[in-house]
Amino acid sequence: MCYLQGEMMKIAVLISGRGSNLQATLEAESDNKLGNAEVFLVISSNPSATGLEFAKNYNKYAIVLDPKDYADRTEYDKKLKSIMLDNDIELIVLAGFMKVLSASFVDYFKNKIINIHPSLLPAFSGLNVHERVLEYGVKYSGCSVHFVNEEIDGGPIIAQKIVEVLDEDTPDSLAARILVEEHILLPEVIKKISENKIIVNERRVKVV
Numbered sequence: 001m002c003y004l005q006g007e008m009m010k011i012a013v014l015i016s017g018r019g020s021n022l023q024a025t026l027e028a029e030s031d032n033k034l035g036n037a038e039v040f041l042v043i044s045s046n047p048s049a050t051g052l053e054f055a056k057n058y059n060k061y062a063i064v065l066d067p068k069d070y071a072d073r074t075e076y077d078k079k080l081k082s083i084m085l086d087n088d089i090e091l092i093v094l095a096g097f098m099k100v101l102s103a104s105f106v107d108y109f110k111n112k113i114i115n116i117h118p119s120l121l122p123a124f125s126g127l128n129v130h131e132r133v134l135e136y137g138v139k140y141s142g143c144s145v146h147f148v149n150e151e152i153d154g155g156p157i158i159a160q161k162i163v164e165v166l167d168e169d170t171p172d173s174l175a176a177r178i179l180v181e182e183h184i185l186l187p188e189v190i191k192k193i194s195e196n197k198i199i200v201n202e203r204r205v206k207v208v
């Protein structure tokens with residue numbers, strides 16, 4: 001990955017629902033806190049995602065790609081890939097995108113797809129994270145931004161933030177505190193990538 005100074009890195013943000021991480025990214029961009037990155041388009045897998053409103057509010061081009069309109073994952077990912085290539089997208093940001101991408105898509109865009117996940121990976125990958133965190137009884141949780149590979153929530157970790165689990169926490173209260181950190185972490189990582197400040201060496205990712 002190499003972006004020349006002064007050149008903008010076009011990013012696509014993929015969502016499926018609420019879109020608060022999209023909102024945080026758009027806010028960072030409008031506050032000039034997204035480095036050389038520009039949110040070029042928003043894609044939602046869900047036609048009624050409330051996050052689509054944020055794209056509209058910030059005058060961003062948004063596309064709905066509903067899996068129901070495609071025969072299978074291969075067809076869906078083919079369409080997604082063509083949109084990425086037609087728009088010269090350089091970084092794909094999964095921000096609450098609840099659809100698993102095919103191995104061939106992920107391979108094609110190696111180290112060009114990042115995902116935000118609400119746990120300290122590799123612990124508690126997958127769904128119902130906060131319920132499982134509380135059941136297990138860990139004292140710290142948090143959030144991770146990682147490159148996407150063919151394993152679910154399994155790619156090289158770029159950055160994490162720690163959140164203490166409190167005795168009185170419910171899944172919702174813990175999720176809410178972690179979300180605050182997610183909204184800081186995701187734009188920070190996008191900024192670093194756009195400034196060529198991320199060095200990937202196998203699984204070890206250095207932020208300089």
Ligand code: GAR
Nearest residue numbers: 017018019020021095096116117118
């Ligand atoms: C966020 O908490 C994000 O970390 C999580 O979904 C939520 C989306 O919220 N993602 C995953 O669990 C992916 N494995 P948002 O739509 O308000 O950004």
